[in-house]
Amino acid sequence: MxxxxxxxxxxxxxxxxxxxxxxxxxxxxxxxxxxxxxxxxxxxxxxxxxxxxPGLIDGHVHIIGGGGEGGYRTRTPELQLSDAFGSGITTVVGVIGTDGASRTMAELIVKARALEEEGLTCYAHVGNYHIPVRTVTGKIEDDLLLIDRIIGVGEVAISDHRSSQPSFQDLAKVASEARIGGMLSGKAGIVNVHIGDGQEGLSPLLEVVEKTELPMSSFYPTHINRTENLFTEGLTFAKNGGVIDFTASTVPEFLADGEVKAPRAVRRALEAGVSPAAMTMTSDGQGSLPSFDASGQFSGLKVARVSALYEAVKEAILEEGADPESVLRTVTTTPANTLKLPAxxxxxxxxxxxxxxxxxxxxxxxxxxxxxxxxxxxxxxxxxxxxxx
CATH class of the missing domain: 2.30.40.10 (Urease, subunit C, domain 1)
Structure with missing residues (x-):
């Protein structure tokens, strides 16, 4: 037919x-x-x-669920197929977040294959917030080379109280192994990096780029719109050859604390001269949107939805007045190029x-x-x- x-x-x-x-x-x-x-x-x-x-590419989805920061009952549910399709999303990349203990790579790969069988193109990154990376085969390079669904590493967390507080050497080693694995397999071989609201911001990544031969394109930092300072830092990162990612899912508390809403972040980045080839938007779907009090104690949680991605696209075009072609690139050609998905x-x-x-x-x-x-x-x-x- x-x-x-x-x-x-x-x-x-x-x-x-x-x-x-x-x-x-x-x-x-x-x-x-x-x-x-x-x-x-x-x-x-x-x-x-x-x-x-074109069908939207959502490069950051917790397809097997996420959360857990508030105990067992706060584990978020896995992705449902119709939620993605109903939001215009035809390709997703699955990640594991804070919980790398009960959320396993076996689960992630099996869920990716299940979604593929149901008609949604699905890939995955190996690892979670923490270093050392929990691989399937024992080596990042081997995972990329031997497991078809795995295209990168992540999401590794920095500048966040939930991270493993990785050193310069830790980040450099992971990025090197991912790059080599990507070269050998013809895949992206990037490190998807969760950036928290800590004072270090992007500086750990910049240190690796400055002190090693690894290019800025080795890293794909997300949540760049988390704070005004991080957003400004991200614009410089993008102008210097990196690709940054804005998170579409949010809650009023985050915005009140200074988060730059993703549609506005795209419009402001374009106005600042950032190319649409250097930025993406993702949903963080099925991830947790946790709140912590002044002492760092968990105080509540909401669930991110993949529907936030297309809602951000519409808002950027209709309310922020951003150029439609540029906005659409952030969820189509740019993630396709960044993740090496030529089809x-x-x-x-x-x-x-x-x-x-x-x-x-x-x-x-x-x-x-x-x-x-x-x-x-x-x-x-x-x-x-x-x-x-």
Missing amino acids: FTLIKGAELYSPACQGKQDVLFADGRILAVGDLQAPEGYATEVIDGTNKRLL KGAVETNKDADLVLVDQDWEIDSVWAKGRRVVAEKTSVVKGTFETP
């Missing part, structure tokens, strides 16, 4: 005006002024007065048919994941194995 979307305004993510897109067997076959192939069954979708976007991030011939059709208000109408329609007329039509139909 061929599918032909006709007459939509195409953002690939660069705006290309009205274009038709033909796809089958999970791949995009042609883009342009097209007609249905003669002699073949073809579903034709009317894209009039709609926009067609993702754009609506082009031979790319995966991961597509999102939205209306004039940027509300999601339909979603295709590798050519399979998973959302139709604003309704999820594909559910996870154990979701209620």
